[in-house]
Amino acid sequence: MIDLDIGGYIEIIIDWLTNNISPLFEAISAVVTTVIGGFESALMWVPYLIIILLLTALAWWLVSRGIAAFTLIGLLLIEAMGFWEDTMVTLALVLTAAVIALFFGIPTGILAARNKVVEGIVRPVLDTMQTMPAFVYLIPAVLFFGLGTVPGVVATVVFAMPPVVRLTNLGIRQVQPDVVEAAQAFGATPKQVLVKVQLPLALPTILAGINQTIMLALSMVVIAAMIGAGGLGGQVLRGITQLNVGLGFEAGFAIVILAIVLDRITQALGTGRQGTKQ
Amino acid sequence: MAQLQVKNLYKIFGLRSQTALEMAKDGKSKPEILEKTGCTLAVDNATFDIAEGETFVVMGLSGSGKSTVLRCLNRLWEPTAGSVMLDDVDIVAAPDEQLRQIRRTKMNMVFQHFGLLPHRTVVDNVAFGLEIQQVAPETRQERAYEIIKQVGLEGYGDMMTGELSGGMQQRVGLARALATDPDILLMDEAFSALDPLIRNQMQDELLDLQEQMQKTIVFITHDLDEALKLGDRIAIMKDGYIVQIGTPDEILTQPADDYVASFVQNVDRSKVITASSLMFDHPSRIVSPKDGVEVAIRRMRKMGISSLAVTGPKRAFKGYVRIDDAVKIQKKKGEGQTLEDVVMKDVPRTHPDTPIAELLPHVMESPYPIAVVDDEGRLQGLVMRSSVISEITGVENTDTPATLEDEA
Incomplete structure (x- = not known):
């Protein structure tokens, strides 16, 4: 049998990357640090009651009175458990990872929808990103970026980006062909077809992708905490390592509450407003 | 001059289209090409001209290549070979920007399933x-409301298209195509998705609109009745090639082959065949006052008929003269009466474009042939009762002008 040492090759590549293109990693690191720092200080600066009321109002406007009540009580509960700051750190991490994932994911999805070759390349890459166990790329992420929030964000982006790429691609491809043909028959340029026809019609699907990306980002917070990302994930991790079941559950509940609030609100962006419009 | 000239147009779907094209040009059949190259020959050497203001219908069953031909005209699908000349521009060879310019200003399209934008209002x-042409919002809104009114959608402008019925939606599709005032309208099975009553109504409205607009229309349909109703000329397609091109009359009366014949056999011919295709024009059935009474009587006796059509200068139709009246004047020669004095003016007459279904009551009542008279009052020919009946019953019409007529 042929004996291939793939692991060995990958180690060589990782070593080479670490030694030779560290300026790139430093630049990425700087950008991520700035974005997450901005989110964190903004979320910390605003008094918690105002954030709670704002989110409650948003839930009321976009979703329903019930979800608004849940938001109010849930977030107050987080505060009462003493996790407000951790929650804001986690929220900043999730938002940063989501923003980066969308920034790259939506254009990639558009390209994949318009070009079969791009789609052919992107699909296996997405499969890898989604199924490769996160722990495997956690270590190189630490090698590249050092311990802390930045590798946590990078790992989260890797894990959370696929849904928005896939659903953007799907959304555009599902636009009825005769509508696209009609636009072309009226002399629309490819850009006009994209902006005036494909994106508006794909919007609900794209928003579902954004929702999924945010939810996946949230599910990564504990793993990200293993390399020093902090926040609620850090508290869960402490609960586990200290065998402090109560602490673990408390922080876990806080994550669940945050997840439900984010999910309901972003989901309503996709379906709710579209629904009331028609 | 023809506005749109399509020449040797081929469209082949598949990877080895060039090989397939060579085979098609060598006259190989569609299944043969499919087997050898895996390519589908969708349009096989289509050549036709469309005149300005003409409604040209392309008719065929599904898979006959009719929609493909249409999509090759504005290059929604790239033709594999051939040319499409619009005025003096070859659309097939036009660069992208010029093609878009043609699509924006010269030819627009109406789709079977409407192809409307569901997230926009009717007016948008x-x-x-x-909007694609970057016309200012106020101007285009104004124009849109104008067209909306024209197609009978007044008051629906601010509704979402999803709230409208199929017929209404297709009016929006038609209005959208008319809004840019194109020279040519491409209509791809535009009414096929509508239920029959609405379809009929839309056809009538299209005919009315066409009367005012005089656009050049290329209309695709699988429905022969629709083709006969709308088309000035009809092209019948089968397996990618055009079997026959002709006026509705020609298609019905002289089908090019068994395929076309089998298509047309179930048509209600009486609604399609017009007086002009049934009439005959023979000097022995007509007399002019200056020919005199003698000539008139001799003609009637020779033919064994009891009346003749009387025409003045430039074949202006005057009426009929009966044999007994002619004989009366002949007997009273001295009184100076001429044929003109005994012409019966109150006789049935009709226009060349009248369908024979409308002639039927007249032929049944009148003892005389029906005079076909054009807009200038000139006699074009005569329609006999027997030819109307044989046309409607579908029995081969063996009438010749020389045979005995059955009138009193």
Whole structure:
């Protein structure tokens, strides 16, 4: 049998990357640090009651009175458990990872929808990103970026980006062909077809992708905490390592509450407003 | 001059289209090409001209290549070979920007399943073509409302298209195509998705609109009745090639082959065949006052008929003269009466474009042939009762002008 040492090759590549293109990693690191720092200080600066009321109002406007009540009580509960700051750190991490994932994911999805070759390349890459166990790329992420929030964000982006790429691609491809043909028959340029026809019609699907990306980002917070990302994930991790079941559950509940609030609100962006419009 | 000239147009789907094209040009059949190259020959050497203001219908069953031909005209699908000349521009060879310019200003399209933007209101859909041309919002809204009124959608402008019925939606599709005032309208099975009553109504409205607009229309349909009703000329397609091109009359009366014949056999011919295709024009059935009474009587006796059509200068139709009246004047020669004095003016007459279904009551009542008279009052020919009946019953018409007529 042929004996291939793939692991060995990958180690060589990782070593080479670490030694030779560290300026790139430093630049990425700087950008991520700035974005997450901005989110964190903004979320910390605003008094918690105002954030709670704002989110409650948003839930009321976009979703329903019930979800608004849940938001109010849930977030107050987080505060009462003493996790407000951790929650804001986690929220900043999730938002940063989501923003980066969308920034790259939506254009990639558009390209994949318009070009079969791009789609052919992107699909296996997405499969890898989604199924490769996160722990495997956690270590190189630490090698590249050092311990802390930045590798946590990078790992989260890797894990959370696929849904928005896939659903953007799907959304555009599902636009009825005769509508696209009609636009072309009226002399629309490819850009006009994209902006005036494909994106508006794909919007609900794209928003579902954004929702999924945010939810996946949230599910990564504990793993990200293993390399020093902090926040609620850090508290869960402490609960586990200290065998402090109560602490673990408390922080876990806080994550669940945050997840439900984010999910309901972003989901309503996709379906709710579209629904009331028609 | 023809506005749109399609020459040797081929469209082949598949990877080895060039090989397939060579085979098609060598006259190989569609299944043969499919087997050898895996390519589908969708349009096989289509050549036709469309005149300005003409409604040209391309008719065929599904898979006959009719929609493909249409999509090759504005290059929604790239033709594999051939040319499409619009005025003096070859659309097939036009660069992208020029092609878009042609699509924006010269030819627009109406789709079977409407192809409307569901996230927009009716007026924004209608204004879509103008929006693509970057016309200012106020101007295009104004124009859109104008067209909306014209197609009978007044008051629906601010509704979402999803709230409208199929017929209404296709009016929006038609309005959208008309809004940019194109020279040519491409209509791809535009009414096929509508239920029969609405379809009929839309056909009538299209005919009315066409009367005012005089656009060049290329209309695709699988429905022969629709083709006969709308088309000035009809092209019948089968397996990618055009079997026959002709006026509705020609298609019905002289089908090019068994395929076309089998198509047309179930048509209600009486609604399609017009007086002009049934009439005959023979000097022995007509007399002019200056020919005199003698000539008139001799003609009637020789033919064994009891009346003749009387025409003045430039074949202006005057009426009929009966044999007994002619004989009366002949007997009273001295009184100076001429044929003109005994002409019966109150006789049935009709226009060349009248369908024979409308002639039927007249032929049944009148003892005389029906005079076909054009807009200038000139006699074009005569329609016999027997030819109307044989046409409607579908029995081969063996009438010749020389045979005995059955009138009293």
